Amino acid sequence: MTRTDRFMLVCGAVALIAVGATAARAESEAGFYNGKQVRIVIGFGSGGTSDIFARTLARHMGPHFPAPVTFVPQNMPGAGGLKAANYLYNVAPKDGTAFGTFSRTVPLEPLLGKKKAEFDPLKFTWLGSPSNEVSTCASWHTSPVKTAEDLRKHQLIVGSTGAASVASVFPKLFNAVLGTKFKVILGYTNSVTALKAMEQGETQGFCAWGWVPMLSKHADWYKEKKINVLFQIGLAKHPDHPDVPLVLDMAKNEKDRATLELVIAPQTFARPFAAPPALAPARASSLTRAFDDTVKDPAFVKDSEKQKLEIQLVTGVETLAILRKLYASPPDIVARAKVALK
Numbered sequence: 001m002t003r004t005d006r007f008m009l010v011c012g013a014v015a016l017i018a019v020g021a022t023a024a025r026a027e028s029e030a031g032f033y034n035g036k037q038v039r040i041v042i043g044f045g046s047g048g049t050s051d052i053f054a055r056t057l058a059r060h061m062g063p064h065f066p067a068p069v070t071f072v073p074q075n076m077p078g079a080g081g082l083k084a085a086n087y088l089y090n091v092a093p094k095d096g097t098a099f100g101t102f103s104r105t106v107p108l109e110p111l112l113g114k115k116k117a118e119f120d121p122l123k124f125t126w127l128g129s130p131s132n133e134v135s136t137c138a139s140w141h142t143s144p145v146k147t148a149e150d151l152r153k154h155q156l157i158v159g160s161t162g163a164a165s166v167a168s169v170f171p172k173l174f175n176a177v178l179g180t181k182f183k184v185i186l187g188y189t190n191s192v193t194a195l196k197a198m199e200q201g202e203t204q205g206f207c208a209w210g211w212v213p214m215l216s217k218h219a220d221w222y223k224e225k226k227i228n229v230l231f232q233i234g235l236a237k238h239p240d241h242p243d244v245p246l247v248l249d250m251a252k253n254e255k256d257r258a259t260l261e262l263v264i265a266p267q268t269f270a271r272p273f274a275a276p277p278a279l280a281p282a283r284a285s286s287l288t289r290a291f292d293d294t295v296k297d298p299a300f301v302k303d304s305e306k307q308k309l310e311i312q313l314v315t316g317v318e319t320l321a322i323l324r325k326l327y328a329s330p331p332d333i334v335a336r337a338k339v340a341l342k
Contacts, residue, residue: 216308
């Protein structure tokens with residue numbers, strides 16, 4: 001036997017071993033999941049966009065799992081999803097039978113010195129986000145605030161689900177960095193109840209409203225000018241609305257802009273989904289693969305579009321990379337953001 005023959009024989013043996021190992025892992029995963037319940041913890045009340053995303057995933061994820069499972073969506077509202085994040089990290093089973101979603105700014109809580117955040121966001125098993133969102137800040141037509149500049153002259157009362165929700169974090173940040181005059185009212189279960197409060201006159205605006213959810217659910221408000229869209233919240237403008245100001249462009253200097261960018265960057269993973277930390281690699285792989293394949297599934301996309309949900313997959317790897325970059329931010333910018341969000 002020549003040296004080349006021996007080399008090819010060894011390569012073939014290695015390939016067979018790898019195939020066998022892969023098949024064994026797949027069989028093991030199928031055996032584990034077969035017939036189990038998988039809980040999807042939703043850090044908000046029912047009816048809001050995050051709740052709809054989670055329940056749509058639950059309807060379509062089954063075929064992408066290693067074996068038949070039953071998905072059980074469970075609403076766990078509290079502090080803008082902070083309660084759900086703490087639960088997933090510290091209490092939920094670390095065996096791949098639970099994952100969930102919470103506010104996009106929740107992963108920044110430990111960086112910003114929030115003591116109620118009992119987790120290390122870099123250790124979650126990140127599944128990713130089904131969307132990359134540009135949000136808006138809007139005021140009701142009866143409010144004295146008609147433009148972004150009016151926010152520096154007049155108070156705008158806005159509703160929010162909790163202190164860690166983007167609907168609280170963003171207004172607080174803008175007040176500190178841009179000199180706006182938001183007043184945040186907490187306690188709404190989701191965006192639906194917060195918007196209802198605005199319509200009924202309890203509040204005067206809402207400042208964490210995605211373009212797509214806004215136009216899908218309340219296009220009449222937009223067309224009939226019942227709301228004033230003050231500015232966009234994202235790292236770049238939504239391509240369909242180039243004429244609406246971007247909040248980053250309201251910054252007076254580079255430090256202001258950098259502080260805004262630090263807190264606004266999670267818009268990129270607008271609807272984050274994560275599983276507990278320390279999952280076995282094969283189990284983590286099963287979850288992340290199922291999530292990716294579901295978001296790419298034409299049936300999921302069609303169902304989502306029917307519900308006016310904007311789909312743009314941000315993978316778990318991409319989500320973790322963004323968070324690592326944010327946690328490596330210059331200390332002076334992090335300190336500025338901490339002061340802004342006290």
